[in-house]
Amino acid sequence: MDMRKLTWISSSVILLLLSSCASSSDSSETTVRIAAAASLKDVMEELAPLFEEQYNIELETIYGSSGKLARQIEQGAPVDVFLSADLRWIELLKEQNLVAKDTYIEFATNRIVLIGHDSTSPLDTIQDLKLKENEQLAVGNPESVPAGTYTKQALERIQLWGSLEGQMVFGSDVRQVLAYVESGQVDYGFVYASDAMISDQVITLTQVDNRLHDSIVYPGIVISESRTKDQGQKFLSFLTSDQATDIYKAYGFNPMRGGKIEQ
Missing domain, CATH: 3.40.190.10 (Periplasmic binding protein-like II)
Structure with a gap:
């Protein structure tokens, strides 16, 4: 499915x-x-x-x-x-x-952060995010999920949205995005800092510069x-x-x- x-x-x-x-x-x-x-x-x-x-x-x-x-x-x-x-x-x-x-x-x-697994190396900025051919990135659906809206704004600002969109999995809310990464179904995800804090199954790889999206x-x-x-x-x-x-x-x-x- x-x-x-x-x-x-x-x-x-x-x-x-x-x-x-x-x-x-x-x-x-x-x-x-x-x-x-x-x-x-x-x-x-x-x-x-x-x-x-x-x-x-x-x-x-x-x-x-x-x-x-x-x-x-x-x-x-x-x-x-x-x-x-x-x-x-x-x-x-x-x-x-x-x-x-x-x-x-x-x-x-709140803040938007990029999360991944323990085996993933931290990044200096989201500009450093590069997906391998078999990797996927979870994002909240920008049409209804604010975390996804903020993420899209930031990635469009640095001209990464278009190149990454084909490997994105869209969640129905930010907690579903977190669950996708926790379960290993996807490799990366954009969530709030507060969501990353409550999980011991993911790590924060980098924060998104809050100047790249709406407050x-x-x-x-x-x-x-x-x-x-x-x-x-x-x-x-x-x-x-x-x-x-x-x-x-x-x-x-x-x-x-x-x-x-x-x-």
Whole structure:
């Protein structure tokens, strides 16, 4: 099977899961449903219990590429809060009046890195990346995966995208790209620094110069059709708390507060 067609979870399944959650009327008013970029999974698994204990508000989170999640929200998926890895998907929802005014925040930034296996030699820059005839490179689908979008921008800037594209395998989100490299199905992959940090099966070969692509910013916003807007706003405020900041740092993100990056 063409690996480009493989996905962890289809858009229709995501929508089905969300709709299933919404059908439970006894929890719909007290549970905040969050659609979060796949790269936030480990961070969210630490943040969610802290928030739930502190505010006595239940969270339900689904993960996927920011593009696919935004399209599901467009189609009416019952989401209360959207955490993206790319500003453009928030802008898309804003243009359609699908987000609540004055709820937008930016809470973290990241870096794109090239990963490989222990036997692979580190590179000085991505300009040094050369694939042998039988080697493959995993990249998030640039149409829906922000990490893939940033990667394509960088490789196009240094005129490498065209020569490498024929040996690329496109992942449905950044975690699938990581899994491809971890499993040995491909030789290299472009992921976030935070994804590389959580894996002991890959090594970081080099970082991508962040001047080669758009700024990597993680924004969050409450969806206009949410029935738990106040609770969703509390969660977004929690994302800029000291507790959250420490967790971002532990997982390789740079926290943001007031539009500024905290080192």
